[in-house]
Amino acid sequence: MLKFKNIFLIVLFLSQIILIFSKDSFFKNYFFYSIEEDGNYSFKSITNDKISYKISKNNIRKPNGMTDEIFELNAKTSIVNAVINSYSDLNKVIAIIGGLYRPLPYKGSEKYEYSYITKHSKKIHYYLVTEEHSKKSCVQNSSSLLLFTEMKEGYPYRVNTSSLISPYSEIEGFDNEWYSSAIGLKETIQVMKLPSNYEEKSIYNNQKILLTYSKIQFCYSQFPEPDGCDPYFKIKRNRMDPQTKCAPPTGCIIPVNCTQVTKPVCEEGYNLIEINEPRYYCPIYYCDILTYYYLNENNIKRNNIKLNK
Secondary structure, three states: OHHHHHHHHHHHHHHHHHHHHOOOOEEEEEEEEEEOOOOOEEEEEOOOOOOEEEEOHHHEEOOOOOOHHHHHHOOOOOEEEEEEEOOOOHHHOOEEEEEEEEEEOOOOHHHHOHHHHHHHOOOOEEEEEEEEOOOOOOOOOHHHEEEEEEOOOOOEEEEEHHHOEOOOOOOOOEOHHHHOOHHHHOOEEEEEOOOOOOOOOOEEOOOEOOEEEEEOOEEEOOOOOOOOOOOOOEEEEOOOOOOOOOOOEEEEEOOOOOOOOOOOOOOOOOEEEEEEOOOOOOEEEEEEOOOEEEEEOOEEEEOOOOOOO
């Protein structure tokens, strides 16, 4: 563990040294970002408060499916992981966006969000799941242990995920199964405050999640959104790959032998997501952030659900 921590800190330190002394270097990190009055963007590093950039809106390179509208909508609230070069000339600075993480709200979550802490100088700790504990380990229940690395200091905490205390457990329709799984946790950034008396070999139980930033999924779709499905048909959406939340549309289907399920009433900040189980195509409902679908770079499709801003 100590070796892992040292390597993490050394890589981070060297990245920052290269950034300072090279006119054409690149810095990979996680950033909060916002839109300036002139329409350009400012990026501020999560791991180092002294590192920030101003970048022309024309020099933001986004992945497939991420439109300008989506990127602008999530400014001031969300986190991006990006690679940014260090030119002093604004017109030459380029940000290559790798992922976009949106905060999942709940009553009281605003005091842990970026817009609040920047005004109140509150110290917040961000954690990434960096490794799954070896299943060959002799540690009991090792399959539920994940390494949560504190993003500023690089301390890797062994956390028993089965004992995590989540503020989302009581939210109607929330996909707790996904977000508490190793797959889901690896797609998030967690705001927590693990003990300051860090011990390398300790297992941390009953840790409280203060806020979750969920990675927005941008999924390739082989087919466009079906049109003309009458009330007796439904758009078919299957999660073919359990590693993602992608469930692209594949046509129109008639659900059979389905038990009627009440749709959850989604709280503000969430959208009603519907997918189909693979046997009878019966609907399954969640309250979650949107998953976006695209056919190609110039033909973006998304769920035909009203987006809650």
